[in-house]
Amino acid sequence: MANPSLLILAGDGIGPEVMAEVKKIIAWMGSRRGIRFSVSEDLVGGCAYDAHGTPLTDETMARAQAADAVLLGAVGGPKYDKLDFSVKPERGLLRLRKEMDLYANLRPAQCFDALADFSSLKKEIIAGLDIMIVRELTGGVYFGEPRGIFPDNEGGRVGINTQRYTTNEIRRVARSAFELARRRNNKVCSMEKANVMESGILWREEVQWVHDNEYPDVELSHMYADAGAMQLVRWPKQFDVIVTDNLFGDLLSDCAAMLTGSLGMLPSASLGAPMKNGRPKALYEPVHGSAPDIAGQGKANPIACILSFAMALRYSFDLGDEAARVEKAVEKVLADGVRTADLMGPEGGKPVSTSGMGDAIVTALDASLA
Numbered sequence: 001m002a003n004p005s006l007l008i009l010a011g012d013g014i015g016p017e018v019m020a021e022v023k024k025i026i027a028w029m030g031s032r033r034g035i036r037f038s039v040s041e042d043l044v045g046g047c048a049y050d051a052h053g054t055p056l057t058d059e060t061m062a063r064a065q066a067a068d069a070v071l072l073g074a075v076g077g078p079k080y081d082k083l084d085f086s087v088k089p090e091r092g093l094l095r096l097r098k099e100m101d102l103y104a105n106l107r108p109a110q111c112f113d114a115l116a117d118f119s120s121l122k123k124e125i126i127a128g129l130d131i132m133i134v135r136e137l138t139g140g141v142y143f144g145e146p147r148g149i150f151p152d153n154e155g156g157r158v159g160i161n162t163q164r165y166t167t168n169e170i171r172r173v174a175r176s177a178f179e180l181a182r183r184r185n186n187k188v189c190s191m192e193k194a195n196v197m198e199s200g201i202l203w204r205e206e207v208q209w210v211h212d213n214e215y216p217d218v219e220l221s222h223m224y225a226d227a228g229a230m231q232l233v234r235w236p237k238q239f240d241v242i243v244t245d246n247l248f249g250d251l252l253s254d255c256a257a258m259l260t261g262s263l264g265m266l267p268s269a270s271l272g273a274p275m276k277n278g279r280p281k282a283l284y285e286p287v288h289g290s291a292p293d294i295a296g297q298g299k300a301n302p303i304a305c306i307l308s309f310a311m312a313l314r315y316s317f318d319l320g321d322e323a324a325r326v327e328k329a330v331e332k333v334l335a336d337g338v339r340t341a342d343l344m345g346p347e348g349g350k351p352v353s354t355s356g357m358g359d360a361i362v363t364a365l366d367a368s369l370a
């Protein structure tokens with residue numbers, strides 16, 4: 001079998017810096033575990049605009065469609081702020097998500113013990129936390145029609161957005177959540193506002209339908225999204241997988257992510273329908289942006305990008321053991337007190353550079369084989 005293909009789009013700002021550390025892990029997997037990828041690289045975002053006048057060329061889009069997985073760094077920066085909306089760096093990312101039809105956005109919120117003090121919540125509430133938020137990414141109020149700002153009947157204006165979900169849109173993201181739960185602790189909590197929104201009633205009924213007909217072995221509960229927000233900060237460890245719509249997921253996943261500390265630690269995956277080879281269309285990327293304030297200084301934390309690659313190992317390549325190996329290496333390095341600047345506590349100390357963190361993780365991977 002040919003090696004699975006991985007398209008790397010490092011992007012702008014700290015994107016290439018953190019991606020350089022991921023490449024060390026990819027190389028390690030090849031040399032020490034015999035797991036080889038056919039890696040290619042291309043441009044996205046501001047650097048693509050500089051080279052081609054567009055944040056994503058048709059050729060790059062076609063390569064992304066053909067790849068077994070896409071790994072993205074970050075896009076954007078002040079240099080591109082004044083560009084026309086149609087060619088802004090973010091348009092490249094949005095085009096990838098839209099044309100690959102990546103409807104399930106996976107955002108883990110995992111608390112490494114060594115960083116439990118970073119949370120704004122008490123340590124006992126957060127230590128050992130490991131939850132996954134699955135956010136519907138291609139439907140709902142961000143896309144529904146009609147939308148716009150119109151004159152109203154009283155001489156003023158009216159702003160309209162439409163929350164709209166179909167059976168198919170709900171069922172396919174529910175399936176993603178149930179599949180994930182089976183690989184984890186077998187529990188799904190679905191969140192909507194069925195008490196005040198018809199789309200919420202449909203959401204609840206369809207998620208229940210998928211459960212009853214296809215995943216009766218998974219424990220399913222329903223919660224109103226506002227109550228879910230409260231429960232997330234009251235006792236987050238009650239959850240395993242949360243599935244929710246685009247708007248609520250936007251808020252709830254940011255809230256859950258910040259339970260665990262720095263932006264430099266947060267990976268994500270966006271998955272679509274299975275391809276011919278059974279793998280889902282997939283884009284893996286850190287949650288953070290291009291961090292222009294620290295770009296080019298060797299200060300960026302590469303862990304979010306490295307953990308995004310670990311998600312690719314697990315969800316695109318069925319290499320859960322190797323993903324866990326990478327995650328354990330990160331945990332070990334943090335437990336040993338290795339910190340990039342964003343992870344320095346008030347007690348201070350000397351931070352390592354971006355490449356120092358990558359090297360420490362490779363050393364921990366070596367140690368995992370000893």
Ligand code: NAD
Pocket residue numbers: 014018073074075076077078090093263264265285286287288289290291292293294299300301302304342
């Ligand atoms: P940002 O995530 O780039 O940075 C926010 C803060 O977090 C900054 O202080 C930054 O230094 C810090 N930070 C982020 N990642 C870090 C890391 N890995 N290690 C250490 N510190 C880190 O968000 P922003 O400043 O709002 O946006 C900057 C640019 O990135 C903008 O052009 C924005 O449009 C773009 N952006 C892109 C994405 C993406 O590519 N997915 C996401 C968000 C923002």
